[in-house]
Amino acid sequence: MSKHRVSRRQFLNYTLTGVGGFMAAGMLMPMVRFAVDPVLKANASGDFIPTPQKISEITEEPTRVDFSFEQQDAWYTSEVTNTAWVYKDENGEIVALSPVCKHLGCVVDWNTDKANQNRFYCPCHGGLYEKDGTNVPGTPPIAKLDVYPTQEKDGFLLLGKAKPREEA
């Protein structure tokens, strides 16, 4: 042992500082981790799901695009297939509409009702939507079809989460 003697006061000081430091670190570390978590989160743009649709092949006629992705509910992962109606509007912008009827959730189809050409038609209760997704007054739906945000990557179309639009 060294000659240097540690007094009782010094010993208590050292141990208290040490233990106190550990406790403070134990409390602060998780807080810091929580604070920086959004930054560390991998691919924040991962919410966009790739589809097999080539951007160059999109026409002015709405086409059905099916895309599937893995949905994770806590530990349970399941494969989900979604559909979008995709077309280019007169300005050349890509529009992707959700096929889910705003009335009671059936799946709408393009141009299937002979009396209503160039409209989206819901087979359940005869709901109609214009090409841009606006509900036709006098039919059951009370809102426009939801739209998917779109992105492009390597010539393929990427779709985000469908969003409702403001009231028609």
Added chain:
Amino acid sequence: MKWVSQDMDMFLGAREYVDTAVLPLFPVSFGNDIKQSVAMTEFIQLLTIPLERQFKGRMIMLPGHSYLKNKSKDKLLEEAIVWEQELFDNGFKHVFFVTSDSVWKTLEDELKGDLIWLPSIPLAAMDEGARNSILEDQVKQLLQLFMQKWQDDV
């Protein structure tokens, strides 16, 4: 709508729009045809999922009626009639039975509801891609049937 509490809230709120009930019929057997009865049940179960999704707002997909395959035809018919009577009494205008079991084909005329009989496809032996495309195709043809039936009624 499925037979889950979330969809039931929707059903209770929009009852006048839901005029169709679908009852899948599932055979259960422990004899030589055990595998066959499983395949039939499985196929119909898979098929009802996209069907329900397509017509969510107008039909209610019931949890299904399982029956023992060694029961006599008369017994089966009796039960099915109780089912459809209950459904008609509760305001459904269209009742559909969906099954793979060919026994029902012979009973079709005795039922007031519509029977949809589809031969089962051995989906378990296929990979997911093939399975999905076959199911999709089957469902697409089924949709026509439902829409036709609704149209006839207007």
